[in-house]
Amino acid sequence: MAELPKSIRDLVEAFERLPGIGPKSATRLVFYLLNTPVAYTKDLGQMVAEIKSKVKTCKVCYNMGEDDLCGVCKSDKRKKNMICVVERVVDLLAIENVGGFVGVYHVLGGSINPLDHVGPDDLKILELISRVKKLSETEDEIEVILASNPTMEGEATALYIKKKLEDLGIENLKLTRIGSGLPIGSDLEYADSATVARAMEGRREV
Numbered sequence: 001m002a003e004l005p006k007s008i009r010d011l012v013e014a015f016e017r018l019p020g021i022g023p024k025s026a027t028r029l030v031f032y033l034l035n036t037p038v039a040y041t042k043d044l045g046q047m048v049a050e051i052k053s054k055v056k057t058c059k060v061c062y063n064m065g066e067d068d069l070c071g072v073c074k075s076d077k078r079k080k081n082m083i084c085v086v087e088r089v090v091d092l093l094a095i096e097n098v099g100g101f102v103g104v105y106h107v108l109g110g111s112i113n114p115l116d117h118v119g120p121d122d123l124k125i126l127e128l129i130s131r132v133k134k135l136s137e138t139e140d141e142i143e144v145i146l147a148s149n150p151t152m153e154g155e156a157t158a159l160y161i162k163k164k165l166e167d168l169g170i171e172n173l174k175l176t177r178i179g180s181g182l183p184i185g186s187d188l189e190y191a192d193s194a195t196v197a198r199a200m201e202g203r204r205e206v
């Protein structure tokens with residue numbers, strides 16, 4: 001690579017850090033950019049530069065948005081007393097892409113995983129507990145859908161949250177777990193729409 005100008009080498013190296021991009025793809029991308037109109041590369045650069053400051057975490061559900069509240073929480077068409085608990089924003093997107101879910105979300109930020117040193121306190125579980133508690137003051141009925149992935153970590157997380165929510169002793173709190181439509185060990189993120197829809201529809205009380 002020594003024969004290439006430094007600015008090209010630097011950008012190739014930067015692209016190589018992206019997931020799924022090897023040295024060959026990185027080089028191909030840089031040469032592609034060199035052949036596109038300058039307006040495109042300028043816009044792209046600006047979008048990349050601004051993405052971290054523009055994107056915010058929703059104060060209620062920890063989804064991504066551009067304001068204090070995300071699009072889902074802002075909408076008055078969504079049932080605020082139906083909370084679907086997911087591990088990550090990509091799982092939320094998988095459910096949203098199917099369409100038809102009328103509730104809101106709570107994004108945990110991952111799952112309990114002792115091997116990776118991720119404990120309950122590293123996730124937005126306490127925030128969920130207090131959110132449900134507060135909601136119970138104004139809502140007659142609440143449903144919390146535990147939609148963490150059907151992996152070992154996801155199941156442990158669902159079980160932990162179930163116990164914590166039950167400890168609150170809230171009447172008319174319905175706890176459900178997404179159905180067995182999803183293959184064991186798979187993530188919502190990678191499932192096709194029909195499978196995600198089946199998993200949501202097949203949720204059962206736990």
Ligand SMILES: [Zn+2]
Nearest residue numbers: 058061070073
């Ligand atoms: Zn939100």
